[in-house]
Amino acid sequence: MNILEIKNVCKNYKAEKGINTKVLKNINLTVKDNEFVGIMGSSGSGKTTLLNVAAGIDSFDDGKINIYGNDISKMKRNELSLFRRNNIGMVFQDFNLISSLSIKENILVPLILDKKYEIIQGDSIDKLAKLLDIEEIMNKYPYEISGGQQQRAAICRAIINSPKIIFADEPTGNLDSSSSEKVLEYFKLLHSEYNTGIVMVTHEIFSASYCDRVVFLKDGVIIKEIIKKKDRFEFFNCIMKEVQAFSMIDKRRKSNEV
Numbered sequence: 001m002n003i004l005e006i007k008n009v010c011k012n013y014k015a016e017k018g019i020n021t022k023v024l025k026n027i028n029l030t031v032k033d034n035e036f037v038g039i040m041g042s043s044g045s046g047k048t049t050l051l052n053v054a055a056g057i058d059s060f061d062d063g064k065i066n067i068y069g070n071d072i073s074k075m076k077r078n079e080l081s082l083f084r085r086n087n088i089g090m091v092f093q094d095f096n097l098i099s100s101l102s103i104k105e106n107i108l109v110p111l112i113l114d115k116k117y118e119i120i121q122g123d124s125i126d127k128l129a130k131l132l133d134i135e136e137i138m139n140k141y142p143y144e145i146s147g148g149q150q151q152r153a154a155i156c157r158a159i160i161n162s163p164k165i166i167f168a169d170e171p172t173g174n175l176d177s178s179s180s181e182k183v184l185e186y187f188k189l190l191h192s193e194y195n196t197g198i199v200m201v202t203h204e205i206f207s208a209s210y211c212d213r214v215v216f217l218k219d220g221v222i223i224k225e226i227i228k229k230k231d232r233f234e235f236f237n238c239i240m241k242e243v244q245a246f247s248m249i250d251k252r253r254k255s256n257e258v
């Protein structure tokens with residue numbers, strides 16, 4: 001089953017002098033349940049915009065997005081918020097933790113909003129906190145903890161509600177290699193055991209090698225897609241070759257522009 005269908009999606013930003021910047025140009029991307037998809041591309045290529053649009057956080061100008069067969073562009077604001085809370089887990093690039101709430105309260109926000117707080121199994125937050133190594137900081141505030149700890153709290157908040165699909169924007173960008181590995185292994189477990197679809201933006205070849213498929217974005221266009229054929233190590237090498245090829249093209253383009 002397709003969890004996510006992005007069809008011919010275009011997104012423009014309107015600049016001050018009325019000039020439109022085309023940030024997403026005719027994007028087509030389908031994600032099946034039990035698929036772990038990576039998005040790579042240079043800074044400014046549109047990765048965050050694509051994730052925000054796909055998750056219904058940002059609007060788009062043309063095309064169609066279906067999540068579990070639900071056309072999100074047809075939903076009213078409140079309906080979309082509820083749908084997002086019930087189905088989507090989001091890890092933002094800049095974490096988006098609420099500074100006036102403790103880490104524990106931040107993590108519980110999705111449950112409190114849905115009044116599910118009383119019915120959550122007592123140990124699930126403790127289990128997740130242990131797995132993500134944030135047990136010690138649960139009563140602290142976002143400004144009292146490191147970037148890596150904030151990132152792990154944001155990941156915990158995204159998965160506490162058992163979403164059907166997770167959109168993660170560079171979720172390992174601030175983590176050391178052992179924490180990154182834990183998060184990626186957990187994502188893998190979610191998608192293999194619970195059929196959670198995962199779409200992850202990353203700059204890191206190591207993180208991307210956990211995916212089943214990686215799409216490359218350049219100037220708002222998907223220009224390449226590679227699929228894992230064998231194991232993670234072989235896939236790591238495939239991704240590295242692609243990344244090197246793209247950086248060569250970029251260098252050539254820049255030297256032509258000068």
Ligand SMILES: Nc1ncnc2c1ncn2[C@@H]1O[C@H](COP(=O)(O)OP(=O)(O)OP(=O)(O)O)[C@@H](O)[C@H]1O
Binds near residue numbers: 014041043046047
């Ligand atoms: N609110 C906005 N208004 C106008 N332009 C924007 C806005 N947000 C992003 N852009 C532009 O859209 C393009 C894509 O931005 P986006 O944040 O999606 O890139 P990205 O691939 O996530 O980059 P990074 O790897 O640095 O996070 C950039 O050129 C950016 O300047």
Ligand SMILES: [Mg+2]
Binds near residue numbers: 047093
């Ligand atoms: Mg980004």
